Amino acid sequence: MNSERRRELLFNLLLNGAAPLIAILIAFAIGGLVITFLGTNPFAFFSKMLDLNFGSMRGVSQMIYRATPYFFTAMALSFAFKAGLFNIGAEGQMFIGGLALAWVGFTFTWLPFPILFVLCLVAGFLGGALWGAIPGYLKVKRGAHEVITTIMMNFIAVAMVQYIVQNHFMDPDWGIPHTPSVAKGAYAPSLSAIIPWFPQGTRANIMFLVAIILAGLTLVLLQRTKLGYEIRATGLNPSSAEYAGINISSRTVMTMAISGGFAGMATANFVLGPGSHYFLKSEYGGIGFSGIAVGLLGRNNPLGVILAAVLFGFLENGALGVQLYFPNVPRQIVEIMQAIILITLVIVLELARKFLKRLQKRG
């Protein structure tokens, strides 16, 4: 019993702790090499990044602001993963949900604060859920693989949102197409309004707390409810789940809907949070795709996903700021590092699994 507990702990530590850490270190090493190659001292580069993020509460606050949307798109991947589904469509679900939540925000302008804000989130969730449920339905009914359909839905969402914003909701005073601003009742309060010691005037907002609450709720849903059990059973072994009387089809569609719903709320951080208060499509591209890396790095565990999202927020916020100091290193260096984290992670994880298996055989 005791040795079994210890082995389980070792398993968790290696797979969920050490493996992601090694992948992150390798990504920093390769990123550092590239930076050296461009004639910049990587230690100066990364320590400036560290300083920009952790040097002040302001930096921390900006980092949280950048991290928040990644949590939502990553949860889209991770939640679907629990049922054995690959939702690569967070990008499109994010756009549809984002447009939906902005629309509610600038249409029902007479509603007071918490009501309109919550309604916006619900609209974002529903928009993303609809966009996620369609591939789920097509998989269940027609066997169309969700990897390809969700990716196709991304392209369709981009074109559709572009069309709707440009032709129906465009603010005519602006060159870049974006929607009208949402009403005051939809504003997401900044963190400084809730937490007294948080610095004023940064964009970190309540959506970060919403993310943490949702992470907790998701854990409860997955671990403590019948629906969560059925979703996990579908992921672990669909045929025995079906034998046990679980309606796999309905669980698949529902999982894809909830998964898409997460992604649908991703842009609330930008649209409702302090700042512009309108939906600007060109600002959000790529957050859905990066969410895939964030979710896998977080080992598909809601709490792990929060940590991984903060790391990506760290990289993005650092990259945006560090440009001023090292202009010869394009900030897209972090995109490469994010991809390297993911590639090395899949390899390191398999190595760790192999190592653990050997250990198990021996002991």
Place this chain on the structure above:
Amino acid sequence: MDWLTNIFAISTLLATIRMAVPISLAALGGLFSESTGVINIALEGIILMGAFAGTIVTNTTGSPLLGLIMAVVAGIGMALIHAIASVTFKANHIISGVALNLFATGVTFFLALVLTGGSQISVESSLPKFLGLSPVIYVTVAIFFFSGFFLYKTKLGLRLRATGEHMAAVDSVGISVTKMRYLGVLVSGALAGLGGGYLAIEQANFFTKGMSAGRGFIGLASMIFGKWTPWGAAGAASLFGFSQALQFRISIPFIPDEFLQMLPYLITIAVLVGAVGRATPPAEDGNHFLKEG
């Protein structure tokens, strides 16, 4: 009614052929990889990488031929990473593919900025046209003829396909499953890389970030619609080529351009919804080879 005559114009047919080349090469690449049971959604990133490498090499050497060769080499390089991750280390094929796609998007954009300061690079020369079409188009047709023969009539081709159907059987007669899978994946990289090189050097005459625009995935859908056969894939890819050709050549009254842009993607979904159930993928698709003992 101009748009109606435009649909059936000879120029639309030629555009269809041009548009179909990268998609059909990706489809054939997917076919080679899945023949051995390895799912390769990295095709999208491989096309992008091939387009970028082809552009840079064409501009630095002045030879579009060298550019195309480097596009193939870059494609093989990307495929090698996919093979190492998904065959040797037995990582999930789809995750490895997603990672490589993200990698290609980041690396090409980054290098374009470092090398030229912008995200779009124009290609300075392309191959001389033969009968009004790029020579790569004829090469592609030849590759399809060869693949049809190779996969069904040669020993190696049959072994490749057997690996995708029953790995243990292949292993039991002394053929290395790993070698077969590496071969399938690397060939898929070479083909999609060529498709990317063609896209930038011969078709668009420029590289721009994210220019693959789903062609790798559309290629996979073509492969599925074509029931995992070379000629089926080519036919399906032509359908997609046609839908892409339409979006550039016509403007139908009352239908916004954005909806024409969606067309290839909508057709992809429609094709998947209609095709599956009647087509069977290789039995070992996505499986890992775990040898006992």
